[in-house]
Amino acid sequence: MSDTTHGVRIRTGSHALRAGIELLSSMRFAIALLTIICIASVIGTVLKQHEPAINYVNQFGPFWAEVFTSVQLNTVYSAWWFLLILAFLVTSTSLCIARNTPKIIADLKTYKENIREQNLRAFHHKAEAVLEQNTEAEARRIGQMLAGGGWKVRLQQRDTAAGPGTGWMVAAKAGAANKIGYIAAHSAIVLVCLGGLLDGDLIVRAQMWIGGKTPFAGGGLISDVRPEHRLSERNPTFRGNLVVSEGTQSSTAILSQSDGVLLQDLPFSVELKKF
Structure with missing residues (x-):
């Protein structure tokens, strides 16, 4: 599967809406948000959180203490901008998963055995050889050899210029299950970000807004x-x-x-x- 960095492209709605959805669901946008989250997390680790204001004044001086307080670097994990970025990252990564999961599932099921001979000859990495036995015997021998090496093999009988059923396609693939790692890794990012949202005073702020x-x-x-x-x-x-x-x-x-x-x-x- 060839992964792309562009997002979901819709055909309806205004240009601004289509551009916004494409950006939000793109891999480059998710990576940019993840980078900002990582930088903010480093700041939150180095700078002590939820300290009394006088402690920041004594350690960094009045100017920097005011800067830290104004942008909420002293409470990074509960800052509104940090929670907002987390929410966007969850949405963006979820859209990336939704966009690529059907392709991955399709790749797990297909062997691409229907590819034409002309397309095979157009590949950059290719080789041709003359086999001694008949095509069926050679196809089965090659298939057994690949299966013994851990490949999943599918044989397809084809019609050729020599007659119907005289050609054989040996399609094999290995490591297809590794593509599940894409889904697992991105799902883990979503899970961690959801945990950060729940652990970042989001529920407390919601009660403050809704419950007064x-x-x-x-x-x-x-x-x-x-x-x-x-x-x-x-x-x-x-x-x-x-x-x-x-x-x-x-x-x-x-x-x-x-x-x-x-x-x-x-x-x-x-x-x-x-x-």
Whole structure:
């Protein structure tokens, strides 16, 4: 299978729509997005995440601390632009899989035994020889030899100028299953990106947008924080801190945000008897 870098080409819709879909489903666009994700991930690994603002000021100075905060490099994995790129990468890679999977499946099933003799002679890599035995015997001998070497073989009897059924085509292929690696590798990218979306505060932000949840920037007791600053116990994914003093228990996790904190009520309690 010869893979191409262009995307899905549709015939209907406006020129801008057709160009957008072609770009979004192209391999070059997916590779560009993956490169940006890799660079952002390196930054998120080198630069400590979710640190207090004063720590960045002390380490890098006021100017660079302001730059990091403004582009959310201190919270890369939950930054809106990082999640947006992940979403585009999932869409682009999924379209690449959908575009190439039918070709791969077709290549797994075909031996191309119907190719004509003239086409074979036009190949750059070719050789011709005169065989001693009759064509059927030689075709079966060559087929058995290839099958013994791990090739999948298909024989086809053909009509030639010498008479009907006097010609034989020996078609063989090996390594066709390796093309499944294309689907597996790209599916793995989609799976990892979906995990990044779920682990990157996307669900938390969705609850904030839909449920009207807002970060809490005040002080006081956790039990006094109002419901609009608390997330549901059914929240499927979040990342937070649990503060438990010696001799106490807690059932509320704290999720740090750029402008405050959100409280995540847990369906269980954690108790610290002695430290």
